[in-house]
Amino acid sequence: MLIRRSANIVPSEITPRDVYFNRRQLMAGAAGLVAAAAWPDALRAAPLSATKSPLSATDEKLTSRKDITTYNNYYEFGTDKASPAQNAHTLKTTPWTVKVDGLVAKPAAYAVEDLIKESSLEERIYRMRCVEGWSMVIPWVGIPLADVIKRVEPQGSAKYVAFETAYRPDEMSGVDTLIPILDWPYVEGLRMDEAMHPLTILAVGLYGETLPNQNGAPIRLVVPWKYGFKGIKSITRISFVEKQPETSWNKQASNEYGFYANVNPAVDHPRWSQATERRIGEGGLFVKRRPTLMFNGYADQVAQLYMGMDLKKFY
Amino acid sequence: MAGQASTGGAKRGFSVPQIPKIAVYIVGFVPAVWLFYEGVNDRLGADPMRYLEQALGLWALRFLIASLTVTPLRQLFSVNLLRYRRALGLLAFYYAALHLLIYLVLDQGLDLAAIGADIIKRPYITIGMATFIILTPLALTSNNAAIKRLGGQAWARLHRLVYAAAIGAVLHFVLVVKSWPLEPLVYAAIVMALLGYRLARSFTKKPSPRRRPA
Numbered sequence A: 001m002l003i004r005r006s007a008n009i010v011p012s013e014i015t016p017r018d019v020y021f022n023r024r025q026l027m028a029g030a031a032g033l034v035a036a037a038a039w040p041d042a043l044r045a046a047p048l049s050a051t052k053s054p055l056s057a058t059d060e061k062l063t064s065r066k067d068i069t070t071y072n073n074y075y076e077f078g079t080d081k082a083s084p085a086q087n088a089h090t091l092k093t094t095p096w097t098v099k100v101d102g103l104v105a106k107p108a109a110y111a112v113e114d115l116i117k118e119s120s121l122e123e124r125i126y127r128m129r130c131v132e133g134w135s136m137v138i139p140w141v142g143i144p145l146a147d148v149i150k151r152v153e154p155q156g157s158a159k160y161v162a163f164e165t166a167y168r169p170d171e172m173s174g175v176d177t178l179i180p181i182l183d184w185p186y187v188e189g190l191r192m193d194e195a196m197h198p199l200t201i202l203a204v205g206l207y208g209e210t211l212p213n214q215n216g217a218p219i220r221l222v223v224p225w226k227y228g229f230k231g232i233k234s235i236t237r238i239s240f241v242e243k244q245p246e247t248s249w250n251k252q253a254s255n256e257y258g259f260y261a262n263v264n265p266a267v268d269h270p271r272w273s274q275a276t277e278r279r280i281g282e283g284g285l286f287v288k289r290r291p292t293l294m295f296n297g298y299a300d301q302v303a304q305l306y307m308g309m310d311l312k313k314f315y
Numbered sequence B: 001m002a003g004q005a006s007t008g009g010a011k012r013g014f015s016v017p018q019i020p021k022i023a024v025y026i027v028g029f030v031p032a033v034w035l036f037y038e039g040v041n042d043r044l045g046a047d048p049m050r051y052l053e054q055a056l057g058l059w060a061l062r063f064l065i066a067s068l069t070v071t072p073l074r075q076l077f078s079v080n081l082l083r084y085r086r087a088l089g090l091l092a093f094y095y096a097a098l099h100l101l102i103y104l105v106l107d108q109g110l111d112l113a114a115i116g117a118d119i120i121k122r123p124y125i126t127i128g129m130a131t132f133i134i135l136t137p138l139a140l141t142s143n144n145a146a147i148k149r150l151g152g153q154a155w156a157r158l159h160r161l162v163y164a165a166a167i168g169a170v171l172h173f174v175l176v177v178k179s180w181p182l183e184p185l186v187y188a189a190i191v192m193a194l195l196g197y198r199l200a201r202s203f204t205k206k207p208s209p210r211r212r213p214a
Helices: A017-030 A065-070 A083-090 A112-116 A145-152 A192-196 A248-252 A299-306 B002-007 B021-028 B030-040 B048-077 B082-107 B112-121 B123-140 B144-150 B152-159 B161-176 B182-205
Strands: A097-102 A108-111 A122-129 A134-144 A160-165 A187-191 A201-206 A220-222 A235-241 A276-279 A289-291
Touching: A065 A134, A065 A201, A097 A112, A108 A112, A112 A201, A122 A201, A122 A220, A134 A145, A145 A192, A145 A201, A160 A192, A187 A192, B021 B030, B021 B082, B030 B048, B030 B082, B048 B082, B048 B161, B048 B182, B082 B123, B112 B123, B123 B152, B123 B161, B144 B152, B152 B161, B161 B182
Parallel strands: A097 A235, A134 A276
Antiparallel strands: A097 A108, A122 A134, A134 A201, A160 A187, A160 A235, A201 A220, A276 A289
16 A cells, blocks of 8 residues: 655656646546536545655554554544544535635635645655554654645735634534533644745645545644644634634633644643653554654754743643 | 332232352352453453442442442342342442452552542542441441341441442442433432432331321
8 A cells, every 4th residue: 555656766757736626637538427516536545746855754654444444533433443434424525615704815715726726746754743642653644734834825814824624513423412522623723934834834745645534624724743632633714813813622622632732741630641652553552652752753843943942831 | 108018008019030150149240250251351341440440340330220229129120139139239249349450450550649639639539438437347248147146237327328239339330421421310310310219218207107098
């Protein structure tokens, strides 16, 4: 399943985005369905070609595709780790529009393929540390969020970027519970400099294929130095705002989940330690805890974003 | 509620087929054997250690609840399972011990500093450990010799600690999860109903030892 592509693939070898996203239209056109969706059918993973990124964590053993796609926290589809893989197929990801609004020069409802088509897809192998104390290494396919932000031209007054997940009770089996697990829709946010950081990506695939629904299809956020819950899934709205936006888990339990949610072994979750983690797929029953790294091992790249901040206070 | 129960008048109780007690232990250990077997063969999902740890804890709670249903079943429905109550209680203890063992050995890798810090700093671990400590003397005195030694009344008083253990066990469960998922709340509701029943009965029954209200 690993995409074994030579590391130094020349850009000219890569299928241009527009040709790639139009190939289905070509096929559909031949069948007389000109207006058919350009995005590959999310239920059947479609291959994506991507360049390798120097920002990947190359020395890490990848978590298996099976584990990445069957052990998920996506509470809109149930709270059990296995629930999203069982239930998320009901989410219709084609067509998919992302509303861009707020303090921005080019607000619009963008088709997801239009939002990303100017950028070439990159494979980014990142560590993912869940706030619950487990971790994975995931080969994402995506584009820098900064590309999209630059394209829509935020105003100078935009200090934060807010994100929103789809909220569709008819397609999401876990949002209509007796006691709502969270105040839906799921919302997240980043400071502008965090959003613009080269490590921050919008992912549309993993393991060289389009994202399975349970992993946040068709488009999700990945911020590798933060706890996994910051990586909002199935994004339908990106807003540019002046004030720090509300975030779902912070609303649910503000003493446990902060806005920043940077991976930090020295700042415990009130109910459990964050000093160590279990790497999924490593050792089975006899998994050995490994020390959690400051900023999930990305301190060299991101520590300067938080210079002078008390990270115990801004957890 | 309690009064109604007695008006049923059936003192003999339902004739429950006499299953040997050993069968309860054998069936009771099936989940543990199955879990360890699946675990060793790496069939417990992506995070097998955590799955095993949680499943054993959940079975401990289930057996604890089962042991607490014996009295209401007898009083309300005249179903007499008293002869199996010891087995159910001991199974709860054995599963709790396995749950604790997995936490100490596989989860924490016997890192005593981390375990100590957990017990002191994490309320759900503090409560879980306290619950196990409460269950221990109950398990140790779950035999006829101990009943004889302590005397029936003292033994019964001691074993009322099971109510505290049940509260501890569901609190431990509710406090470990994020947000308020349904499952731990359902278990908490069952325990509250079982303990609430006893509380209500203790009020209505106190004044007189009469079995039959007029």
